[in-house]
Amino acid sequence: MNLRIRDFQPADKDAVDTLVREAWLELAPIMPGWHELAPRLTALTQHADHSEVLVAERGGRLIGAVGYVGANQPRPDFFAPEWPIVRLLSVAPFGRGAGVGQRLLEECIARAQRDHAPALALHTTPVMASAQRLYARAGFELERTLPDMYGVPYVLLLKRLNEPAA
Numbered sequence: 001m002n003l004r005i006r007d008f009q010p011a012d013k014d015a016v017d018t019l020v021r022e023a024w025l026e027l028a029p030i031m032p033g034w035h036e037l038a039p040r041l042t043a044l045t046q047h048a049d050h051s052e053v054l055v056a057e058r059g060g061r062l063i064g065a066v067g068y069v070g071a072n073q074p075r076p077d078f079f080a081p082e083w084p085i086v087r088l089l090s091v092a093p094f095g096r097g098a099g100v101g102q103r104l105l106e107e108c109i110a111r112a113q114r115d116h117a118p119a120l121a122l123h124t125t126p127v128m129a130s131a132q133r134l135y136a137r138a139g140f141e142l143e144r145t146l147p148d149m150y151g152v153p154y155v156l157l158l159k160r161l162n163e164p165a166a
Contacts, residue, residue, distance in 0.1 A: 008053035032151025063095035
């Protein structure tokens with residue numbers, strides 16, 4: 001069955017919240033601050049009014065979701081305001097390994113290019129090894145190390161786009 005990427009609809013809220021929780025649950029045993037992170041996993045749907053939430057579906061079933069937060073929208077202070085950001089890229093455990101994360105990330109990159117952004121940013125933890133490989137393949141590079149969050153190290157990754165002419 002074909003994978004379809006589409007914009008989030010309010011009726012998707014419960015399914016997206018469940019999908020994100022299930023996708024991130026594997027971090028519970030390795031993330032000392034899991035109890036702090038877990039309540040924040042509904043951020044995609046909570047902030048859908050000022051960001052673009054994308055969902056991936058196959059056969060009418062949601063299989064992935066991601067947030068694209070445009071420039072100058074609310075975000076953590078370690079992101080430059082002119083950078084759009086990728087938030088909570090999540091793929092359901094049953095859908096992994098089929099390119100869903102890559103397709104969602106490609107759509108975020110396309111939206112950043114649409115917006116003529118100088119770069120697209122995200123923050124992630126090296127404990128998420130498969131995500132690190134995905135981001136590297138897509139051209140994201142280490143911008144800087146961030147303070148630990150939820151008891152694990154975090155980094156800021158950046159994919160440069162639309163470089164101004166010299």
